[in-house]
Amino acid sequence: MGDLVKYECSPEPESSDWFNVRIDEIGEIAAYLKSGIKRFPPYASGLNLDFLLHTADGDSLPLETWVVRIDPTNTDENVNVHTHLYHQMSTLLKSIQTAARVTPTYRYYARKQSPETFVIFYRVFEGEPDLFLLGDDQRYVRLGSLPSPFGSLCVDLYYRTRMEIVPNANVSPIIEAKENVQSQNENVVFRLGSIPFGSAVPAKGSEIVAASPVSEEINTFSTSPLSQDLPFGNQSEQEAHFKLGRSVSSSDDSANPRLAQDNKSDDPTFAMDMSNSPKGSSSFPQRSSSYRQIRVRNNSFPFASLLLESQTAESTRSQVLPRVVEDTGNGASLLPSNKSDSALNRSSNKSLHVTSSSPLELFAQMSIKEEDEEKQTLADESEKTEVDLNDNIEGEDGMESSDDSYVKVFAFASTDDLGNDLGEFVKEVRQAPQNLPSFSQDNANLLADQLSCFKEKVGAFDSFVAGLKEKEDE
Amino acid sequence: MNARNQQLQLTVEYRQVKDAILCLFHNSLLHRTVGKSKYSAESSYTLGSIGIEEVDCSNIDLTYVRVNSPELVIDIDDKTRSFVDAIQTIANYKSGSFSGSSSPSSPGRNMRFYGIDQWEPITTAQIKLEFYQKRKRQWPMPEDQVPWEIWELNLEIVRTLRGEDFQRMREFVGEKLADKVLYMCSIINKPQYLPKMPTRTELPYVFEDKFSDCQPYLYRISSDCGQRQSDINSSFMKKFFKDTLSFTA
Numbered sequence: 146m147g148d149l150v151k152y153e154c155s156p157e158p159e160s161s162d163w164f165n166v167r168i169d170e171i172g173e174i175a176a177y178l179k180s181g182i183k184r185f186p187p188y189a190s191g192l193n194l195d196f197l198l199h200t201a202d203g204d205s206l207p208l209e210t211w212v213v214r215i216d217p218t219n220t221d222e223n224v225n226v227h228t229h230l231y232h233q234m235s236t237l238l239k240s241i242q243t244a245a246r247v248t249p250t251y252r253y254y255a256r257k258q259s260p261e262t263f264v265i266f267y268r269v270f271e272g273e274p275d276l277f278l279l280g281d282d283q284r285y286v287r288l289g290s291l292p293s294p295f296g297s298l299c300v301d302l303y304y305r306t307r308m309e310i311v312p313n314a315n316v317s318p319i320i321e322a323k324e325n326v327q328s329q330n331e332n333v334v335f336r337l338g339s340i341p342f343g344s345a346v347p348a349k350g351s352e353i354v355a356a357s358p359v360s361e362e363i364n365t366f367s368t369s370p371l372s373q374d375l376p377f378g379n380q381s382e383q384e385a386h387f388k389l390g391r392s393v394s395s396s397d398d399s400a401n402p403r404l405a406q407d408n409k410s411d412d413p414t415f416a417m418d419m420s421n422s423p424k425g426s427s428s429f430p431q432r433s434s435s436y437r438q439i440r441v442r443n444n445s446f447p448f449a450s451l452l453l454e455s456q457t458a459e460s461t462r463s464q465v466l467p468r469v470v471e472d473t474g475n476g477a478s479l480l481p482s483n484k485s486d487s488a489l490n491r492s493s494n495k496s497l498h499v500t501s502s503s504p505l506e507l508f509a510q511m512s513i514k515e516e517d518e519e520k521q522t523l524a525d526e527s528e529k530t531e532v533d534l535n536d537n538i539e540g541e542d543g544m545e546s547s548d549d550s551y552v553k554v555f556a557f558a559s560t561d562d563l564g565n566d567l568g569e570f571v572k573e574v575r576q577a578p579q580n581l582p583s584f585s586q587d588n589a590n591l592l593a594d595q596l597s598c599f600k601e602k603v604g605a606f607d608s609f610v611a612g613l614k615e616k617e618d619e
Numbered sequence: 620m621n622a623r624n625q626q627l628q629l630t631v632e633y634r635q636v637k638d639a640i641l642c643l644f645h646n647s648l649l650h651r652t653v654g655k656s657k658y659s660a661e662s663s664y665t666l667g668s669i670g671i672e673e674v675d676c677s678n679i680d681l682t683y684v685r686v687n688s689p690e691l692v693i694d695i696d697d698k699t700r701s702f703v704d705a706i707q708t709i710a711n712y713k714s715g716s717f718s719g720s721s722s723p724s725s726p727g728r729n730m731r732f733y734g735i736d737q738w739e740p741i742t743t744a745q746i747k748l749e750f751y752q753k754r755k756r757q758w759p760m761p762e763d764q765v766p767w768e769i770w771e772l773n774l775e776i777v778r779t780l781r782g783e784d785f786q787r788m789r790e791f792v793g794e795k796l797a798d799k800v801l802y803m804c805s806i807i808n809k810p811q812y813l814p815k816m817p818t819r820t821e822l823p824y825v826f827e828d829k830f831s832d833c834q835p836y837l838y839r840i841s842s843d844c845g846q847r848q849s850d851i852n853s854s855f856m857k858k859f860f861k862d863t864l865s866f867t868a
Contacts, residue, residue: 152670154688154832156655162668165654228816232653233808239649240804242671243684247797252680286801289808302801 164235166242182269187215187296189271196250200263200310207278208250208265209304211241216299221292230293237289237300244288248304279305622749622766625806627799630726630775632788633710633741637703638676639796640772644695644748644840645674645685646800647770650807651750652686652835656826658819669833680793683800688833698840702746705844706776710741714778723780733787738777746842747771752814753824753837762824764837767812770803 152167159167186192194211224230245251250265258264276283288300599606631639654667672687685692723737751766779785814836817825826834 149673149675149682151672151687154654154670154686155668156657156832157667158654158657158665159668165666165668167668167670232816235653236650237808239669239671239684240808243646243649244801244804246673246682246684247800251682252793252797286805288801288804291808292810 164238166238187217193274195268197266198263204310206310210274212301214299215296217296219297222294224293233291240288280307282306622769624769626771628773631792633776635678636706638679640699642683648835649686652833655834661818680789681796686833690830702842702844713741733791735784735787738779741776743775744844745773748840750836750838
């Protein structure tokens with residue numbers, strides 16, 4: 146830290162650069178946000194970013210607060226979110242980058258931190274800011290208020306001008322004990338109440354990754370007024386989308402305002418076909434389904450998204466935040482996402498355990514293997530899908546093989562043939578996290594152990610059954 | 620259509636003129652620059668990405684952000700060099716002849732707050748950055764250049780008398796410049812007129828296309844420093860006739 150930031154301009158469109166501004170995400174901060182922030186505006190009244198100065202003596206001084214809000218009372222239906230609002234947000238982002246360098250925090254403190262003098266912490270939280278902490282003579286700047294059909298996106302900056310540390314009962318010490326002070330090279334996270342702090346000085350060696358892409362079409366615009374509300378280029382394939390910072394890993398309803406209005410509660414809504422499927426869930430994709438499914442991430446049972454009723458909402462493509470891999474040597478780091486929607490993982494084998502909550506104890510194991518090359522559409526990739534079922538499954542589509550233990554289903558080379566449901570299912574599986582805390586990854590080993598245990602005791606079981614038979618004959 | 624005219628007033632030491640101008644103009648250009656556009660059809664385009672660069676001012680305690688485009692940076696330097704050199708010339712002239720021709724004066728209350736009791740006023744000057752659109756006119760009339768946003772920087776240029784006063788000026792001007800930058804950010808993000816994104820054919824009428832890595836709106840930099848009064852009058856009359864003809868065309 147302390148080095149001047151410098152990002153190169155890119156004449157070619159980069160799908161990883163949201164709002165056509167080159168910014169590299171810092172893995173630690175992205176992980177912090179992902180773990181701490183569950184709701185974004187307008188479902189939270191505001192998203193606040195505080196910077197606080199913490200001295201080596203243990204004193205704290207709140208320096209500035211950035212607030213992002215959406216004012217739902219001020220809407221403008223005439224704003225085109227794909228072009229006009231997107232460009233405006235690009236300008237606003239540049240303003241934020243500019244303003245961040247001219248506040249007293251940056252001018253006097255940000256580049257002069259050291260463990261011997263002071264460090265700067267940040268924290269992000271939902272709700273309303275506590276502006277009292279910034280003291281008298283604080284200044285306020287409204288950097289921007291962008292009207293949109295969703296409401297006005299407002300970015301406000303409050304900063305302290307009087308840099309005096311006054312003993313104040315409202316500002317609790319960030320660090321409770323001096324022995325908690327860590328060196329500059331370690332990730333520093335402290336807690337104040339329920340809001341964790343992060344050090345504003347990422348440790349050296351932190352991985353800097355490009356922001357998650359959605360698709361290359363995010364940079365495609367059209368100048369014709371007739372096409373302002375139409376997808377750009379080929380309507381059937383490409384459509385630039387605009388999202389207010391929600392991740393697909395959290396609830397998807399907030400990403401689509403229309404869907405959010407339909408869903409009054411946080412519970413995922415879906416329709417189940419109770420006629421033939423086993424109770425609980427079905428491991429078989431409904432290939433004959435002709436309606437589009439909206440992706441819903443929930444932990445109730447697998448393939449629930451395949452059972453959703455069709456909605457009239459247009460398809461949305463969500464920005465996928467990089468997944469946080471927790472088992473790397475450097476702590477939290479981020480996996481870069483591919484440029485295309487279809488290839489979110491590069492040449493990696495993922496295995497996903499899905500356990501049904503059905504009383505029939507359905508057990509499915511899927512593995513997906515992907516090619517190394519990046520493809521722009523699912524149609525260019527070849528996939529193999531293996532579905533393992535136990536003997537209790539009633540094959541709706543007659544997908545039982547002669548092997549009693551496993552049923553192998555090989556997907557078609559082109560996912561277009563699979564229909565929308567299976568295509569959505571494949572997408573869901575790809576985007577599933579690698580490690581699901583709900584499921585133990587030891588099931589496979591346990592199963593092997595159990596099978597070997599049963600094999601060893603085959604004789605005992607046979608004798609038991611023989612004994613029962615004799616008793617019955619008697 | 621009348622151009623939006625924003626006036627910024629600033630008092631700077633003569634050695635800080637270049638930093639102040641570049642800070643404010645690059646701030647404006649950052650917001651008025653988009654990535655390079657590539658047209659796949661007449662009306663369908665993609666945009667490249669803008670990278671930013673932090674720059675420390677040499678004589679002001681401030682860091683500003685600009686588009687990381689060497690070509691754009693060189694172009695702005697070239698367009699502001701004559702103004703900066705003119706100020707330097709005036710300052711040197713007045714320094715050589717300083718023996719009572721201009722007496723030191725007391726700065727305002729703010730400067731005494733910063734501990735500066737006296738400085739020597741040198742001159743006032745104005746430099747402005749205009750964003751404009753080109754408009755075709757009937758032959759043989761040349762293309763018209765219609766400004767839609769003007770940033771006027773009115774500078775009061777002084778000379779500090781002591782070394783420690785210059786250090787205080789660094790901090791004082793840094794704070795004032797920071798206020799100007801925040802003010803510009805708040806103004807720029809208000810809903811206001813921006814030229815519509817052009818078609819491929821119309822691109823040169825809206826954007827400056829000569830840079831390889833970025834695409835600012837068409838801009839020009841002009842100043843009145845160093846011009847004789849008669850030149851100022853004649854340029855005013857030229858502009859008057861031009862605007863009249865463009866109104867009637």
